[in-house]
Amino acid sequence: xxxxxxxxxxxxxxxxxxxxxxxxxxxxxxxxxxxxxxxxxxxxxxxxxxxxxxxxxxxxxxxxxxxxxxxxxxxxxxxxxxxxxxxxxxxxxxxxxxxxxxxxxxxxxxxxxxxxxxxxxxxxxxxxxxxxxxxxxxxxxxxxxxxxxxxxxxxxxxxxxxxxxxxxxxxxxxxxxxxxxxxxxxxxxxxxxxxxxxxxxxxxxxxxxxxxxxxxxxxxxxxxxxxxxxxxxxxxxxxxxxxxxxxxxxxxxxxxxxxxxxxxxxxxxxxxxxxxxxxxxxxxxxxxxxxxxxxxxxxxxxxxxxxxxxxxxxxxxxxxxxxxxxxxxxxxxxxxxxxxxxxxxxxxxxxxxxxxxxxxxxxxxxxxxxxxxxxxxxxxxxxxxxxxxxxxxxxxxxxxxxxxxxxxxxxxxxxxxxxxxxxxxxxxxxxxxxxxxxxxxxxxxxxxxxxxxxxxxxxxxxxxxxxxxxxxxxxxxxxxxxxx
Ligand code: ADP
Ligand code: GLC
Numbered sequence: 001x002x003x004x005x006x007x008x009x010x011x012x013x014x015x016x017x018x019x020x021x022x023x024x025x026x027x028x029x030x031x032x033x034x035x036x037x038x039x040x041x042x043x044x045x046x047x048x049x050x051x052x053x054x055x056x057x058x059x060x061x062x063x064x065x066x067x068x069x070x071x072x073x074x075x076x077x078x079x080x081x082x083x084x085x086x087x088x089x090x091x092x093x094x095x096x097x098x099x100x101x102x103x104x105x106x107x108x109x110x111x112x113x114x115x116x117x118x119x120x121x122x123x124x125x126x127x128x129x130x131x132x133x134x135x136x137x138x139x140x141x142x143x144x145x146x147x148x149x150x151x152x153x154x155x156x157x158x159x160x161x162x163x164x165x166x167x168x169x170x171x172x173x174x175x176x177x178x179x180x181x182x183x184x185x186x187x188x189x190x191x192x193x194x195x196x197x198x199x200x201x202x203x204x205x206x207x208x209x210x211x212x213x214x215x216x217x218x219x220x221x222x223x224x225x226x227x228x229x230x231x232x233x234x235x236x237x238x239x240x241x242x243x244x245x246x247x248x249x250x251x252x253x254x255x256x257x258x259x260x261x262x263x264x265x266x267x268x269x270x271x272x273x274x275x276x277x278x279x280x281x282x283x284x285x286x287x288x289x290x291x292x293x294x295x296x297x298x299x300x301x302x303x304x305x306x307x308x309x310x311x312x313x314x315x316x317x318x319x320x321x322x323x324x325x326x327x328x329x330x331x332x333x334x335x336x337x338x339x340x341x342x343x344x345x346x347x348x349x350x351x352x353x354x355x356x357x358x359x360x361x362x363x364x365x366x367x368x369x370x371x372x373x374x375x376x377x378x379x380x381x382x383x384x385x386x387x388x389x390x391x392x393x394x395x396x397x398x399x400x401x402x403x404x405x406x407x408x409x410x411x412x413x414x415x416x417x418x419x420x421x422x423x424x425x426x427x428x429x430x431x432x433x434x435x436x437x438x439x440x441x442x443x444x445x446x447x448x449x450x451x452x453x454x455x456x457x458x459x460x461x462x463x464x465x466x467x468x469x470x471x472x473x474x475x476x477x478x479x480x481x482x483x484x
Contacts, residue, residue, distance in 0.1 A: 025255035029467030140175030143209025175205030219386035220407035224249025253467030286373030290357035303374030308337030313380030420455030
């Protein structure tokens with residue numbers, strides 16, 4: 001069985017968030033299960049920061065975008081261990097400083113950029129004789145692939161047998177564009193209807209993918225249920241309910257060769273369940289890096305590594321940060337995203353320089369240092385499809401404080417102080433008060449019940465969220481759709 005991952009991100013070549021981690025690690029797990037996996041993504045500028053060698057596979061593949069006849073070039077490189085990565089090159093679309101846009105918003109032509117990508121993937125398969133059985137597509141950026149296959153290419157001899165899986169990593173991003181964009185994506189006009197890609201007068205790429213993919217997955221069982229409700233459905237809950245019989249929630253796994261305190265090259269000292277002494281060294285190192293007072297080593301240090309967008313609960317974080325500072329604890333935040341949040345957080349840090357440190361930027365090394373060097377990790381998400389950073393934190397003995405939603409609900413068990421059970425602190429209501437109550441419980445436990453805190457750390461570090469458990473569920477889906 002051969003699967004081509006069609007994705008806008010893959011770690012370490014191009015990363016905006018957890019989607020990259022999943023597309024970097026799930027192929028490795030599938031390979032272990034005997035599935036052959038290749039990956040295809042756009043040839044962004046950032047790819048060259050990581051990889052320098054590329055082979056040219058095809059030149060000048062014809063791709064139409066509205067009335068324009070464009071050309072795509074395909075290059076190939078490799079990720080360890082022996083995973084082939086194909087890159088769709090067209091510099092006017094992908095040779096830019098960012099993947100999707102700036103902190104002021106997405107690039108104006110994102111609809112065309114990803115319609116071009118989807119069509120180029122199919123042109124690549126058609127024109128080069130590349131063979132695979134399943135196209136596993138990820139998020140709205142690739143959602144037109146199933147749409148083209150089931151409409152434009154329905155009778156195409158080289159493409160019609162291909163099956164598709166579409167994984168929804170985040171329903172909050174759907175690829176919604178003005179109606180004019182429909183004229184640029186070369187689909188039959190009847191698809192601009194309520195049964196097709198039309199969405200309140202606009203065109204919605206993800207909706208198309210949901211309708212036409214052979215199977216849909218999302219990244220945790222609870223999120224699979226939530227997205228079928230009005231509260232979490234972002235207007236697509238009705239469509240998702242309609243196709244619920246071919247929708248499954250499969251929990252994301254962790255690549256423990258990247259996220260493991262016993263081997264992590266980015267942190268100041270290695271540590272394990274058996275010898276936690278290195279964690280204090282990591283904490284001191286982080287305190288120094290942030291210019292915070294060294295006596296914090298004995299006090300609670302909270303961390304957050306996140307895209308700074310509404311989804312991540314920045315709204316309920318802002319009123320709570322000040323309280324944390326007043327409680328003699330400290331917070332370190334690393335993130336990028338919307339300017340309003342970047343500014344608000346930076347102002348907080350300026351007001352409390354010895355308790356709040358905010359680093360605006362995207363930096364994998366600092367992300368590792370925060371996850372290792374803090375005592376607690378904050379995820380007050382309004383919604384969270386799966387969430388990976390809470391899983392990384394568990395392995396580093398950093399106790400997550402999370403809102404009880406989506407993948408956070410599925411992966412964290414609330415601390416029961418009697419008996420030292422649990423792996424984190426959970427809260428339900430999306431409100432600063434509920435969040436504060438959970439933080440307060442955590443800080444009190446850390447300060448007054450050190451033995452119990454230690455037990456929680458051990459419980460957390462023992463959790464196994466590797467792909468070994470869940471990659472099999474994808475294989476079962478590939479097998480099922482190939483039998484049809
Ligand atoms: P999401 O995909 O919604 O952003 P996840 O928790 O699934 O959330 O994954 C986020 C990933 O992105 C993690 O690997 C995290 O370490 C990383 N990340 C997020 N923000 C930053 C940042 N500012 N710098 C470095 N890594 C970051
Ligand atoms: C999304 C979600 C996150 C999930 C990630 C990988 O960006 O926001 O919860 O972990 O995709 O699936």
